[in-house]
Amino acid sequence: MTTRQFGAPVQRREDPRLLTGGGRYLDDLGHTAYEAAFVRSPYAHARILEIDTDAAVDVDGVIAIYTHEDLPGAVGEPLPVLIPHPALTAARTGYPLAKGEVNHVGEAVVMVVATNRYVAEDAVDRIVVRYEQLPPVVGIENAREAAHLVHEDAPGNVSAHLVQEVGDVTSAMAGAPHTLTLELDIERSACMPMEGKGVYARWNSDDESLRVYSSTQTSTGVRACVAAKLDLPLAKVECIAPDVGGGFGVKIMHPWPEEVLVPWASRNLDHDVKWTEDRREHFISSAHERGQLQEVTVGFDDEGRMLALDVRFWHDNGAYTPYGIIVPIITATQLLGPYKPGSYRVEFFSLYTNTVLVTPYRGAGRPQGCFAMERTMDAIAAHLGIDRAEVRSRNFIQPDEMPYDHGLMFQDGRPLKYDSGDFPASLAKLKELVGWDDFADYRAQAEAEGRKVGLGIGCYVEGTGVGPYEGGHIQIETNGRVNVATGLTTQGQGHQTSLAQIVADELGVPIENVHVTTGDTRRMAYAVGTFASRAAVMSGNAVALAAKVVRAKALRIAADALEVSPEDLEIEDGVISVKGAPGSSIDLGTIAVMSNPLRYAFDEAAKKATQFAGTFDVEKPPIGDDDEPGLEGQDFYSPTQATFANGMHAAIVETDPVTAEIRILRYCVVHDCGNMINPLIVEGQVHGGVAQGVGGALYERMVYDESGQLLNASFMDFLMPYASEVPFIETDHLETPSPLNPLGIKGAGEAGTIPVTAVIASAIEDAEGFPITSMPISPPELWALRRAHARKDAS
Amino acid sequence: MPDTTTSSPISTTTSAVTAADLLADEMHDVTVTVNGVARSARVPARRLLSDFLRHDLRLTGTHVGCEHGVCGACTVLVDGSPTRACLMFAVQAQRHEITTVEGLGSTPETMNHVQRAFAECHGLQCGFCTPGFVTTITAYLEDHDDPTEDEARELISGNLCRCTGYQNIIKSVLRAAEIKREEITRDEGGRA
Numbered sequence: 010m011t012t013r014q015f016g017a018p019v020q021r022r023e024d025p026r027l028l029t030g031g032g033r034y035l036d037d038l039g040h041t042a043y044e045a046a047f048v049r050s051p052y053a054h055a056r057i058l059e060i061d062t063d064a065a066v067d068v069d070g071v072i073a074i075y076t077h078e079d080l081p082g083a084v085g086e087p088l089p090v091l092i093p094h095p096a097l098t099a100a101r102t103g104y105p106l107a108k109g110e111v112n113h114v115g116e117a118v119v120m121v122v123a124t125n126r127y128v129a130e131d132a133v134d135r136i137v138v139r140y141e142q143l144p145p146v147v148g149i150e151n152a153r154e155a156a157h158l159v160h161e162d163a164p165g166n167v168s169a170h171l172v173q174e175v176g177d178v179t180s181a182m183a184g185a186p187h188t189l190t191l192e193l194d195i196e197r198s199a200c201m202p203m204e205g206k207g208v209y210a211r212w213n214s215d216d217e218s219l220r221v222y223s224s225t226q227t228s229t230g231v232r233a234c235v236a237a238k239l240d241l242p243l244a245k246v247e248c249i250a251p252d253v254g255g256g257f258g259v260k261i262m263h264p265w266p267e268e269v270l271v272p273w274a275s276r277n278l279d280h281d282v283k284w285t286e287d288r289r290e291h292f293i294s295s296a297h298e299r300g301q302l303q304e305v306t307v308g309f310d311d312e313g314r315m316l317a318l319d320v321r322f323w324h325d326n327g328a329y330t331p332y333g334i335i336v337p338i339i340t341a342t343q344l345l346g347p348y349k350p351g352s353y354r355v356e357f358f359s360l361y362t363n364t365v366l367v368t369p370y371r372g373a374g375r376p377q378g379c380f381a382m383e384r385t386m387d388a389i390a391a392h393l394g395i396d397r398a399e400v401r402s403r404n405f406i407q408p409d410e411m412p413y414d415h416g417l418m419f420q421d422g423r424p425l426k427y428d429s430g431d432f433p434a435s436l437a438k439l440k441e442l443v444g445w446d447d448f449a450d451y452r453a454q455a456e457a458e459g460r461k462v463g464l465g466i467g468c469y470v471e472g473t474g475v476g477p478y479e480g481g482h483i484q485i486e487t488n489g490r491v492n493v494a495t496g497l498t499t500q501g502q503g504h505q506t507s508l509a510q511i512v513a514d515e516l517g518v519p520i521e522n523v524h525v526t527t528g529d530t531r532r533m534a535y536a537v538g539t540f541a542s543r544a545a546v547m548s549g550n551a552v553a554l555a556a557k558v559v560r561a562k563a564l565r566i567a568a569d570a571l572e573v574s575p576e577d578l579e580i581e582d583g584v585i586s587v588k589g590a591p592g593s594s595i596d597l598g599t600i601a602v603m604s605n606p607l608r609y610a611f612d613e614a615a616k617k618a619t620q621f622a623g624t625f626d627v628e629k630p631p632i633g634d635d636d637e638p639g640l641e642g643q644d645f646y647s648p649t650q651a652t653f654a655n656g657m658h659a660a661i662v663e664t665d666p667v668t669a670e671i672r673i674l675r676y677c678v679v680h681d682c683g684n685m686i687n688p689l690i691v692e693g694q695v696h697g698g699v700a701q702g703v704g705g706a707l708y709e710r711m712v713y714d715e716s717g718q719l720l721n722a723s724f725m726d727f728l729m730p731y732a733s734e735v736p737f738i739e740t741d742h743l744e745t746p747s748p749l750n751p752l753g754i755k756g757a758g759e760a761g762t763i764p765v766t767a768v769i770a771s772a773i774e775d776a777e778g779f780p781i782t783s784m785p786i787s788p789p790e791l792w793a794l795r796r797a798h799a800r801k802d803a804s
Numbered sequence: 805m806p807d808t809t810t811s812s813p814i815s816t817t818t819s820a821v822t823a824a825d826l827l828a829d830e831m832h833d834v835t836v837t838v839n840g841v842a843r844s845a846r847v848p849a850r851r852l853l854s855d856f857l858r859h860d861l862r863l864t865g866t867h868v869g870c871e872h873g874v875c876g877a878c879t880v881l882v883d884g885s886p887t888r889a890c891l892m893f894a895v896q897a898q899r900h901e902i903t904t905v906e907g908l909g910s911t912p913e914t915m916n917h918v919q920r921a922f923a924e925c926h927g928l929q930c931g932f933c934t935p936g937f938v939t940t941i942t943a944y945l946e947d948h949d950d951p952t953e954d955e956a957r958e959l960i961s962g963n964l965c966r967c968t969g970y971q972n973i974i975k976s977v978l979r980a981a982e983i984k985r986e987e988i989t990r991d992e993g994g995r996a
């Protein structure tokens with residue numbers, strides 16, 4: 010009896026390999042490859058006057074040294090603007106190696122290829138670059154003032170300006186009984202996967218083909234860019250994402266300069282070339298996210314219902330905009346969360362600064378939007394003296410209003426239309442979980458002991474599983490092994506398990522027989538990538554569709570062989586049998602043999618498919634008109650819109666009355682991602698997301714000085730949470746199936762991260778009794794706020 | 805007036821190779837016992853133990869997340885003690901016994917109690933940090949057979965993981981201790 014896998018907490022199938030040192034991450038490949046290192050700009054903004062490589066050329070083991078001048082054709086042109094948008098009027102991208110000017114510390118200027126990384130770094134140390142420093146633009150205020158420009162031809166440092174409005178905000182605001190304005194500030198952080206980026210390229214001069222391995226979230230994207238840059242036929246380029254040690258967004262950006270340069274150098278030198286990013290490089294030459302200044306004005310009635318919401322924000326996009334304005338667009342749209350704003354106007358300016366570029370980091374603009382909205386909810390509650398959960402529930406979209414169209418355009422260029430969700434039910438669960446109604450007693454007790462505690466809350470809605478599509482390909486071998494391929498990549502989400510669960514169910518085979526490959530363009534050339542919590546939704550449904558195709562084919566062949574109709578057949582444990590007559594059966598491996606008429610028998614089983622085996626009808630061609638050989642099939646899943654997951658978090662924090670140290674005592678999560686394929690994996694995603702959220706709320710920030718130096722570019726100084734900083738996470742789930750896809754699933758990857766900053770701000774505000782408007786917050790900052798408020802109260 | 809600045813600290817007029825560089829490049833024959841087997845290679849003095857294991861011996865289970873001693877991904881056991889392989893030179897490992905994650909169990913069938921507990925408790929996601937946790941925890945459980953949850957949290961607080969939020973790693977520590985106790989009871993039962 011095959012037990013249903015979908016929904017079961019199946020142990021991950023990739024784990025034994027990863028636990029025993031069998032993982033193959035980028036730097037585990039290519040031990041004999043040449044290795045690359047880069048001279049990177051030490052200045053945030055400068056003109057390059059001269060590059061002197063003489064002293065480096067003689068270093069023993071140096072193979073090649075390249076500057077921009079050496080890059081031919083498209084390799085030397087600016088990197089692509091991946092996501093153009095009509096509002097992105099001043100898109101700028103860098104060159105693989107800087108051409109004349111550098112715009113952030115860490116920008117690549119010279120590439121060295123040597124016999125190994127030690128030697129390559131020796132050579133880098135000996136290269137002398139003369140710069141003329143230009144005034145750097147650092148921080149959103151400076152960018153906005155625009156006393157200096159990052160790009161001469163991007164006036165006001167503005168890359169994009171976008172306004173969206175639904176309803177008449179001006180008159181709704183004028184008519185509102187109450188209005189409030191909040192000024193908010195949220196700082197930069199970064200994905201910081203434990204494995205940095207890396208590229209390994211193998212040019213084969215014999216057949217003029219190129220194999221590229223990249224620690225990427227999109228192997229099809231990298232492949233297309235490399236082929237275009239190197240002017241190679243697509244068929245001559247293959248790209249593989251090996252095991253990837255975490256992504257969280259930074260590896261969806263592509264092509265990174267190194268993803269163009271390493272393959273190009275490999276072809277140029279006719280030798281394998283590898284580049285493995287070190288931690289400092291990751292800090293100063295990959296991407297950051299989050300930094301925004303926000304101004305929110307809200308109009309509401311006596312009950313706390315929003316009538317008008319007017320938001321302006323300024324988004325720091327760093328030095329270049331290769332990933333377009335996806336992050337601020339998501340902030341602008343997902344800010345609304347589970348609420349009806351009455352009328353809504355949102356305006357943003359995306360601004361250039363001489364800092365590392367900004368591309369999506371887990372949550373991708375949503376943590377900022379959630380922060381703005383949830384700070385506003387708390388402000389309304391405080392203003393009217395209403396319970397904070399109550400204010401939220403009064404503004405909720407109700408279950409009977411689903412699907413709910415906000416009238417805005419989402420990040421996929423399609424309507425922001427929620428498909429499903431039961432927000433009142435989620436809130437009820439959360440209040441129960443955290444003990445919302447008993448908190449007053451708890452606080453009184455704590456106060457009696459001289460302790461300060463606070464309760465915080467945050468709600469969000471997350472558009473997940475955006476298109477355009479993903480595909481699934483399934484092939485069953487003659488021994489019954491089921492090979493599944495999907496094109497998007499894996500960075501720890503457990504796709505080898507969750508996708509196998511889906512296929513095992515659809516095909517009726519044991520999960521042990523199912524083997525999933527992701528992110529390999531040799532196996533699936535059409536794909537988009539892993540981002541926006543889309544893998545389970547997109548590839549989950551794609552492999553389910555592909556399994557249906559293969560199942561239908563298997564039943565058709567079996568029906569012929571057993572001389573019954575396909576409807577009378579069932580598949581269990583990899584064996585097709587006639588319902589009610591288990592005696593007449595045939596296993597899938599045998600069907601695979603029969604599906605491929607052979608001239609040559611390669612093994613015992615294959616003999617049955619050869620021409621003299623007498624197993625076929627001489628009246629029919631070996632392969633029917635609209636048939637194909639092999640027990641395999643593929644299909645693609647392409648939805649009309651995103652599906653919307655949601656969740657609500659609450660936390661209890663304690664702030665030390667003397668030192669202002671902030672401790673999270675409890676952290677509760679209620680999460681609704683539709684039907685869960687594997688609750689074990691979903692829990693894990695939530696835990697990891699919350700931990701990153703805690704980092705963003707209390708510890709992590711990118712400290713740039715006024716000259717644009719990143720002062721904390723190491724794990725010593727950038728405070729990523731250890732186990733000692735992450736609270737125990739209590740979870741509860743709601744499963745509101747998405748009506749948009751056959752499996753009823755929604756994405757779960759980013760959920761944990763989104764509301765954490767808002768929740769912690771809310772809890773600290775509750776503990777301290779004054780507004781928290783700027784995050785992350787450190788004990789010294791909280792201490793300073795206390796002093797400022799005490800002074801204000803005293804005067 | 806804009807500044808004109810030269811970035812490299814090394815002047816172009818001197819020959820840039822110093823005595824220290826020469827020493828760093830000097831080749832040494834190193835013999836180290838790794839996972840119970842004596843392994844030899846000829847390496848420059850500056851070769852990090854992490855690179856020696858990964859690239860000379862091709863034991864790529866030991867990972868490198870920072871190369872400055874903070875993340876713990878490179879943790880191996882040196883004579884049984886958790887040690888950061890990125891902070892040690894291969895030449896320093898001479899005459900020492902190194903155990904990497906491969907030495908704790910290199911196939912699904914031979915996984916040790918910690919590796920098995922991680923698989924049961926979903927203690928890993930991308931798996932990049934995992935070998936450093938597994939080596940650290942294995943060493944600790946050698947002389948702590950029943951840690952509390954707080955002790956488990958403390959134990960793993962020197963290693964960074966960006967994926968799991970640590971909760972399931974803590975669970976894995978407790979489960980690993982349990983598996984180990986069960987194994988001991990079983991062995992003793994078998995002998996009795």
Ligand code: FES
Pocket residue numbers: 867868869870871872873874875876877878879888889890891
């Ligand atoms: S790589 Fe050794 S501690 Fe991070």
Ligand code: FES
Pocket residue numbers: 203254255501927928929930931932933934964965966967968
């Ligand atoms: S599992 Fe990915 S860093 Fe720990």
